[in-house]
Amino acid sequence: MTASVHLPAYDRSALRPGIVHIGLGNFHRAHMAVYLDDLFALGVAQDWAILGAGVREGDARMRDALKAQDCLSTVIELDPAGITCRRIGAMLDFLPVEPGNASLIAAMADPGIRIVSLTVTEGGYFINAATGAFDPDAPEIRADAAAPDQPGTAFGAILAALRARRAAGIAPFTVMSCDNLPGNGHVTRAAVAGLARLIDPALADWVETHVAFPNGMVDRITPATGPRERAMAAEFGLDDPVPVTCEPFRQWVLEDYFPAGRPPLEQVGVTFTPHVHAYELMKLRILNGGHAIIAYPGGLMDIEYVHEAMAHPLISALLDKVEREEIIPYVPPVPETDIAAYYDLIRSRFSNPEVADTERRLCLDGSNRQPKFIVPSVRDALAAGRGARGLALVSAIWCRYCAGTSDSGTLIAPNDPNWDALQALARAARSDPQVWLGQRQIYGELADHPGFAADFAHWLFSLWAQGTETTLRSYLAESA
Ligand code: NAD
Incomplete structure (x- = not known):
């Protein structure tokens, strides 16, 4: 007999998107999506569901796999005292992965989106190894500066959406990095404002003054998925090509710097503090x-x-x-x-x-x-x-x-x-x-x-x- 799988304890059709997440790898699905799933199960904050997104070709495979299962993610918690499996329902849709990122930009320009979050790996922030600062000469950044309406990077897409919001008189969303970088909010701000500066210095000043980039510390050991992980999902009766396994422990510490609002994540164990x-x-x-x-x-x-x-x-x-x-x-x-x-x-x-x-x-x-x-x-x-x-x-x-x-x-x-x-x-x-x-x-x-x-x-x-x-x-x- 297969062990039971815990399904979302809420009506997913009542959810409304409030967050676009770029970089839908394993970590996001084992971390932020799980916290939101817990929150929705309390019956609150249901206008903070996630729209998934990716700016790299490889993300299309994840999109296809998740769309085929109604955007549910299998998360297997590897507790030595007992392995448990749940299906996380916090994500409503996965935006098309396409050159120029038009669908992603349009989604982020929607006033309902109040947070854009990221897990694009430590290497995804265009940091110059020698100086530790943002590298405006990185070829992908140069390309986005030359064609700001057809960006290829996450930061180019964020900037295009911020420009559209500013033009339409819509307040900016908060940009929340969940990558494992010291001062990840500062690093993300340097990337978005640094790219803006190559396009229009006034836009860079506006980003630095009006857009919030909270720093955060994230923690949960989440291995990559291979045959072992897929076999584990099969033991729970799930034919899922992209299950996620993780340790039972998780931690999330955030600066409370969300002028456009945020879900009450403190209700599900997130620590808000100025001492990140x-x-x-x-x-x-x-x-x-x-x-x-x-x-x-x-x-x-x-x-x-x-x-x-x-x-x-x-x-x-x-x-x-x-x-x-x-x-x-x-x-x-x-x-x-x-x-x-x-x-x-x-x-x-x-x-x-x-x-x-x-x-x-x-x-x-x-x-x-x-x-x-x-x-x-x-x-x-x-x-x-x-x-x-x-x-x-x-x-x-x-x-x-x-x-x-x-x-x-x-x-x-x-x-x-x-x-x-x-x-x-x-x-x-x-x-x-x-x-x-x-x-x-x-x-x-x-x-x-x-x-x-x-x-x-x-x-x-x-x-x-x-x-x-x-x-x-x-x-x-x-x-x-
Ligand atoms: P993953 O390989 O499963 O996913 C990585 C995601 O980042 C993919 O969606 C990929 O397309 C995207 N990506 C990679 N480079 C990019 C770039 N240059 N621009 C835009 N998108 C890019 O990896 P993961 O396990 O999800 O880890 C992602 C990040 O999460 C880590 O680099 C780390 O900062 C953070 N994190 C991971 C763990 C963990 O144990 N896995 C723990 C704490 C924090």
Whole structure:
């Protein structure tokens, strides 16, 4: 007998659209759509349903799949105590995916739409890696500036809709990023206003003055969908080509900056606070930093899954020692949050065997992640005068991984957009560790810190000479 599937506990025909969401991937369907589904089930805010949208060709496949099932999304919550399945009904329609995005622009220009939200990935915001600022020279941005009525990017489409609203005397919608970027509201504002500035400086000034871009912190581990996930849906009797699986935990912290109104999401567990930055910093340092700590030793020891890494006593102890001695002490207080309890929760989330998140996914893109998730903790620990011996080891393990072979000699396939350059440096660093720290875009002035450089060199030599296990054992034997 198949287990039961929970269906929307409200009349979907009574819903009215209030939100256009661009980037209908897995995360949105496991996060924002679930919060709204919970809200509609309370019988409130039913004029805040979602219209899905995408600006990339690949989104047409998701549209076809979802339209064929009345825009219902299957969300399977991977709770080790019991796996549950629900069909989320918060989305009413999926707009056509087409060159020039006319349907999307028309939908966003409608006065009923008061929020445009986004999950277009961290790489979707046209940020220049060297400066960290919006890149007005990105080819897709240049193309939208040259043809603002036929935009190809999400920001071009948003701007075209804002222009139409302004011309018609309709107040602007709020633009809400749900991507995993520090200061995601600021980053989105920089992209929309930055593109506007290339088209019409007065329009850019108007955007900066009149359009709201709240910052937010989002959290829920949501793996990609493959055969395993489709088979799980089948076990619930669903023939769904695009089901979503996710951990049971979810969190959403938002600035209350919605001049055009918003659904009362606080009724379903969303935190509204002016202190989003504090939550975000805690998450980036403890959760994302924690992922970076357990990823690379697992990679070097040929461990496939995250929960297997957590079950390895040396990796688990490495995480504990580095978090407790060198990360958590420098995380500023967060309202209504016990940081030690937050870390305990993260440990249990990482250990969930049902999620089946891979070490390789966590190892991806270290050159973008280390500067956000690890290096700031190094700086804080050094500034406090306590040293950063564990974080130096974490950095050395990443360097050793980028050399491209595990301890067993197994080849590691390229796993970073800058893989070739990283691999060359990692191999040179085997005899001259300073070569690695010389990557100023990652380590900045830390390359010149004698204590950190000495610790890094010590651990890198040890990793090459004795392997990961022995090196971890010697670190763990050191007293705090
Ligand atoms: P996904 O691959 O399922 O979906 C990505 C979506 O973004 C697709 O609709 C795709 O078309 C769109 N997209 C990609 N690049 C784009 C671009 N340049 N312009 C416009 N659209 C673009 O991925 P996902 O799991 O839904 O994750 C999306 C984002 O959500 C992440 O990058 C992250 O910022 C955030 N997030 C994800 C998780 C997670 O565990 N998956 C957790 C927290 C936050």
